[in-house]
Amino acid sequence: MSELLRVTDLAVSYGSVPAVDGVSLTIEPGELRVILGANGAGKTTIIKTLLGLLRPRAGQIRLDGQTDLLRLRPHEIHRLGIAWVPEGRQLWNTLTVVDNLRLGGFAEPDKALVDRRIAAMFERFPRLRERQDQIAGSLSGGEQQMVAIARALISAPRLLLMDEPSLGLAPKVVRDVFGLVREINKMGIAILMVEQNARQALRVANWAYLLETGQIVESGQADEIGRKESVQAVFLGGHA
Amino acid sequence: MELFLQQLANGLVIGSTYSVVAIGFALAFTVLRVINFAHPDIFMVGMFAGLAATAQWPAFGLLVAMVAGAAGAGVVGFVLERTVIAPLRGRDVLMTLIGTLGVAIVLQNGMALIVGPDPVAYPALLPRRFIDIGPVALTVRQVANFAICLLLLGLVSLYVRGTSYGRATRAIAERPDVAAAFGVNVARICQITILLASMMAGVAAVSVGMLYGSASAFVGLLYGLKAFICMLVAGNRYFEGVMVVGLAIGIIEALVTGYLSSSLRDAAAFFVLIGVLYFRPNGLFGSYNA
C-alpha cells in the first residue's frame, strides 16, 4: 500500500462523553486533505488522537501501512515524521522565536542541520529573522502563525497536521496562510488540515471530509464537496 | 548603617540556601506539576550522605562531601520520582502532596532512627575564621556557602536557558502536550529534572551542614516551608524569579532579626506571602496559566 496514513473506525470519548465515533480516513503521500466541521464537531479530537495525545476507545491508526501509532507515545510519533501546527498556535510564549524553532528540531540529532533549516526559515520569513530574539508571546497573530508553521517544518516532516490555521487572523493574513499551505504541499509534504474556513480550504485541498458531531458524513474530491448543497448551506453562505 | 550591612550580608548567605532549595521545589512544581513534599528531606539525606562520606574519607573534605551529598540526594529523588510521582501523574496535586508527605515522614523518622532525633555534629570541613569585608564580618563558612549556592543557581540558569534539554524543560513547563508532540520525551525530562533538583539540594545541604556544624533528621522542616513560600511569592514563570525571592526573603528575615526581634523572623516570610498573594495571586513574576 502506498498510503501514508490510514485511520479506521476511530472512536474517542472524553470520560463517558463520546466526541468522535466511527471515523475513517486515509491520506497518501503528498496529498492535501481537509476535514471540515463546525466547533465541537470533533476535529481537534481527531488530530490529538493521531498525535498520541489522546487515547481512543476503539479504532486503528496505521502509518505507512504497518506502524501502529496507537502503540506509540507522542514523541515517538513525531520522530516518524509527523508534525503539528496546533489550534491557536500554542507557541511557547515565554521563549524566544528562535528557541521555539530550535525546539521544533529537538528530535533531530544533527544540530548543525537544524541550524541550517532555521536559517532557511528565516530566508523564507524575513519578518521572523527580525524578531528572532523576541519573546514569542509578543508577536502578532499572523507572525505567531508563521512561527508555528516554521516550527513544524524544522523537523522536515512527511505529514503536517494543521488545526485551524486561519483561526483568528485578518483576511489578508488568512490568504497568506493558505498560500503558504499550498506552497508546503507543493514541496511534497502531505497535509491533513482541519478547518472551518471551507471556501479557502476547498480551494487548496484535493480531498475533503465533512465532520458533524463526531462522525464523517461526507467524503470526496474537494471540488465535488464544494458543490454539494449541504456544504454550501452550512459553510459557504448558501451560494456557490 | 553597619548593622544594616551586616544583616544584609547575613541575609544573603541564608537567602542563597533558601533559593537553592526553592528552585528544587519550583522545578518539580512547574515542570512536573507536583508539590514534592519530600524535597526538603531529600536535602536532609544529602546532608547525611556528606557526613557519612567525610567519616569514610576524611582526607578530601568538602569536595567529597558535596559529591556524596549530590549522589545520596540524587538517588533518593530519582527513586521517588519513579515510584511515587510518575504513577500519580494527572491526578489531583493534593494526592501527590500527600504521597510525598508520606515519603517525607518515612525519610525523617527513618533517619532519626539511624542517627537519633537530636542534631548531630557535622565535620568541620572549613575553618571557623572570620573575614572582614569592609564593615561586615563573615565567617569563611558563610562566604563558602554563599559561593556554592550562587554557583548552583548559576548552573541551573545556564542549563535552563542555554541547553537543548533545558529549553525542553521550559517547554514542558509551559505546554507539555506541544512539547511531547515535537519529540520531547516528557517522562525522561521529568526524571532528569528531579534528579538535578535533588542533586543540587544535596550539595547545598552539605554546605549548610558545614555552615552550622550540625545536621538533624528534621532539618528539612525548617527549609521546606521557607523554600515553598519563596516559590509561591515568586510565581513559576521565571526560574530566576525564585532565586531572587529566596535572597530577598533571607535578607528580610535577617533585617527583622536585627532590627525587630528574632522570634518574629519566621513570621516575616508568611506575612510577605500573604501580602504578595493578595495583590498578585500569581506571584510577583507571574505564572503560567496552569
Place this chain on the structure above:
Amino acid sequence: MNFAAFEPVVIFTLLNVVMALGLYITALSGQLSMATAAIAGVGGYTSAVLTVKLGWPFLPAVVAAALAGALVGTLLALITLKMRDFILKLTTLAFGEALAVLAFNFDYIGGANSFTGIGLKTTIWTALLATAIALYVAWRFDASRLGLASRAVRDDPGAASAMGISIAFMRAITFAVGGALVAMGGAIQGHYMLVISPHDLGFFVSLNFIIFLLFGGLQTLWGPVFGAVLLTALPEMLRFTNEYRLILYGLIIVLVVLLRPDGLLTRTPTGRAIRILGYTLVPARPVASRASELSARPLPAYLLRRQAAE
C-alpha cells in the same frame, strides 16, 4: 479489659471526627482549607480565655468558641473570594500560619509558653455529644439545598453562578459552619488537654485533617469520619511497633495514595450507594424521586446573586 486506658484515644478520635466533619463542610464548596488547625486553635484559645480568665462556665464558652470559629471562617472565605483553587489553598495555609505566629507572640494567651491552667471539663460524654452534633449538622447540611448549592459551586462555579447561586455566599456559609464545628472541637479538646500551644495551630496539624479527608474520601460525609477514626486510632494501635511507628504510618499513607487515590470510601456516580474497597456498605436509593421533589421548589432568595451591575 481496662476501658479507662482507652479513654484518651476515644476522646481524641471523636474530637478529630468533629473537626474533620467541619473541614468536610468547608470542602463542600470546593475548597480544601489548610487553616483547620488554626481555627481549632482559635476555638481552643477563645474558650480557654473565657473559662480561665473570665470565669465563664464551660458550655457558653464552647458556644462562644464556635461563634469565633464561624467568624474567622467567614473572614477567611472573604479574603480568598477572588482566588482560584491552588492559590486559595495556599492563602488558607498562610492564614493559618499567620494565626499561629500571632499566638506565639500574644502574651496574654501565654505566647510561646502556651496557655496552661485550663480546667478539665471534658468527659467522654462531652465528646460523644459533640460528635453527635457534628454528625447531625453535617448530615443535614449535606442533604439540604445549601449542600446541593455548595456542591454545584464545587463542581462547576461558572454554571452555578449562571443559575443564580452566589459563590461568595456559599463559600462564606461553608467556611462559617465548618469553622464553627472545627472551633467547637478545638474548644472541647483544649479542656481535655489542659494546655494549648501555638504549635497546635500549625500547618502540619491542618495537613493531618486533610489527610483524614483524602484517606476516607471526599464524596460522602462518612469518608472524613472513617479517615479520622482510622488515622487517629492507627498510630495508637501501632504503638507496639515503637520507634518504627511513624515510618509505618508514612508508608501506609504512601500505599493508600498509590493504590486508592480516590480515597477509601467512594460513592457511585449515580445513586447514593456507599462503597469501601469495592464492597457496598449502603445500597443506592433511587434518585428519580428526589430529583422531581427538588426541581419543584424555587431556590431561596438568599442564594441568588445580587442583581447589581456585574
